Amino acid sequence: MSRPVVEVTGLTVRYAGATALDGVDLAVGEGELVALIGANGAGKSTLVKALSGLLRPHAGTITVRGRLAQVPEGREMFGDLTVDDNLRLGGWRNPEGRRGRDTSPIYELLPELSDLRRRRAGSLSGGQQQMVAIGRALMARPDILVVDELSLGLAPLVVTTLVGHLRTLNTERGLAVLLIEQNARLALDMCERAYVLETGRIALHGAAKDLARDPQVTAAYLGGHVEAGGGLEAGGHVEVGGGQEAGGRLEAGGHASGGHVEAAT
Amino acid sequence: MSDLLGYIVTGLGIGAGFALVASGLVAIYRVTRVVNFAQGAFAVLAAMLTASLLGSGVPHGVAELGGVALGAITGLLVGVVAIGRPGTSPGTSLIVTLGLGVLAYAIEILIWGDQPRSYPGVPGVAEVGGARLQAHYLLIVAVTGPVFAVMAWFFARTDLGKALSACASNRYAAQVVGIDVRRMGLLAFAIGGALGGLAGVLTTPVQQVTFDSDVALIVNGFAAAVLGGLTRPGVALAGGLLLGVAQTLVAGYGGGAYQVEVALVLMLTVMIVQAARTGPVAETAR
Ligand SMILES: Nc1ncnc2c1ncn2[C@@H]1O[C@H](COP(=O)(O)OP(=O)(O)O)[C@@H](O)[C@H]1O
Ligand SMILES: [Mg+2]
Numbered sequence: 001m002s003r004p005v006v007e008v009t010g011l012t013v014r015y016a017g018a019t020a021l022d023g024v025d026l027a028v029g030e031g032e033l034v035a036l037i038g039a040n041g042a043g044k045s046t047l048v049k050a051l052s053g054l055l056r057p058h059a060g061t062i063t064v065r066g067r068l069a070q071v072p073e074g075r076e077m078f079g080d081l082t083v084d085d086n087l088r089l090g091g092w093r094n095p096e097g098r099r100g101r102d103t104s105p106i107y108e109l110l111p112e113l114s115d116l117r118r119r120r121a122g123s124l125s126g127g128q129q130q131m132v133a134i135g136r137a138l139m140a141r142p143d144i145l146v147v148d149e150l151s152l153g154l155a156p157l158v159v160t161t162l163v164g165h166l167r168t169l170n171t172e173r174g175l176a177v178l179l180i181e182q183n184a185r186l187a188l189d190m191c192e193r194a195y196v197l198e199t200g201r202i203a204l205h206g207a208a209k210d211l212a213r214d215p216q217v218t219a220a221y222l223g224g225h226v227e228a229g230g231g232l233e234a235g236g237h238v239e240v241g242g243g244q245e246a247g248g249r250l251e252a253g254g255h256a257s258g259g260h261v262e263a264a265t
Numbered sequence: 266m267s268d269l270l271g272y273i274v275t276g277l278g279i280g281a282g283f284a285l286v287a288s289g290l291v292a293i294y295r296v297t298r299v300v301n302f303a304q305g306a307f308a309v310l311a312a313m314l315t316a317s318l319l320g321s322g323v324p325h326g327v328a329e330l331g332g333v334a335l336g337a338i339t340g341l342l343v344g345v346v347a348i349g350r351p352g353t354s355p356g357t358s359l360i361v362t363l364g365l366g367v368l369a370y371a372i373e374i375l376i377w378g379d380q381p382r383s384y385p386g387v388p389g390v391a392e393v394g395g396a397r398l399q400a401h402y403l404l405i406v407a408v409t410g411p412v413f414a415v416m417a418w419f420f421a422r423t424d425l426g427k428a429l430s431a432c433a434s435n436r437y438a439a440q441v442v443g444i445d446v447r448r449m450g451l452l453a454f455a456i457g458g459a460l461g462g463l464a465g466v467l468t469t470p471v472q473q474v475t476f477d478s479d480v481a482l483i484v485n486g487f488a489a490a491v492l493g494g495l496t497r498p499g500v501a502l503a504g505g506l507l508l509g510v511a512q513t514l515v516a517g518y519g520g521g522a523y524q525v526e527v528a529l530v531l532m533l534t535v536m537i538v539q540a541a542r543t544g545p546v547a548e549t550a551r
Pocket of ligand 1: 016039041042043045047
């Protein structure tokens, strides 16, 4: 692994008593493609929130060298704003200020969005919204993109297009990606390394091609019993397309949570 | 006929005050989901200060700006108390704003006493299509129009306005892109305070202000705002103007005593219709 852009050690996160993450160690190197797979409720989204500073960890450290941006689970559009405004707001924290909010580079990277720029984000299809969510995250000029449930609720063809974009961004721009997926086959296929999260702990990690052959992984994640997007969480806000905030969302913490280090490159 | 026109223009002037209060409520509610019951107090405080400033020789214009500034500052302070603590639920914040509204009475009486105050606005009588009315009503309308236009431009065209709209649209996504939603909430409170202050400053020359003038303002402002589900400033503007005109007509042709009832009846009707359409009332209050 190259120099890590994200390094997590002993990360523990609790929700009102319940432990969602329990001593998680994980690292993503510069320009690396890493997968994180796990069943519904394993704690994947909790890790994403902790990584982006939206949740204060109970224990452990998170070190980010450079900038991290996330594509949140369920896309989380600003549904009544235009695509262009959605993208523009992605550059809110861009250190270049106003210049950093110029959206034109995104339309070059994701040409499918060009024709949609004046459309209300809430009126788009799931695949289009996912592309907006990726574009919005790219506006922060990240060194690592954390994508929470890339394929959830999307048609296979759309997923292929999105994976293609992520691969291109990786090879041409050196963007590191932490891909969180319930579709383990897709994730292990795209990434070099992978982690398996089970009820808040890293159960396995290693080269993606080794994990793809691991009997435990095959049985649990690649066999017949891949949880078919059934969980509570998926249903709730897949196609909602923003406009409203999901139930028990955490309001706490801004970006400067404990143990979260954000150093400029 | 000329009576009618006079009532309408007068009504628009009064309604503009309601619309400003309503749009302040909407600005705050959209971003924070808090129904701000201290909204009327911003108007009273701003009007009281303007009266004092004018009384001590500060020129028109400056005194009114001072009043609006006090509205904005008070808005910010109410915001700090109501939403400053992370994790406070909108319902709790609402109760806090109610309490602060009552506290404002005490402060107003302590500083200004309990007697009504007023100050001269635009002097004289204007003629509109044969109807005679106080010229100041024209100023109210002439100021409110551009203020709404600027607000629309601000929310739709500037990055700061877009960030506020983003908080209104999807709070979680706003946090994801790094918008400080609490700071935006405080900004919304300050904007709401300025709008409430402007309402008080503009309407005092034609209707006096007492410490409890906020009741009529909040009832009418809320009735106008609730027309648009507390989230649509354009509807709040239309609602405020409509209420102002309706009340003036009721007062002109019927009896002056029924003015607040007009707002209450409208508000209740809207809320009942909305509740019937969307199911639980919680849907609109969320
Ligand atoms: N806001 C919350 N409050 C309480 N418990 C939560 C909250 N969010 C998630 N959880 C719980 O934490 C666990 C991990 O959830 P999550 O990180 O969303 O899992 P995943 O993304 O892997 O499906 C689950 O048991 C879930 O019920
Ligand atoms: Mg999840």
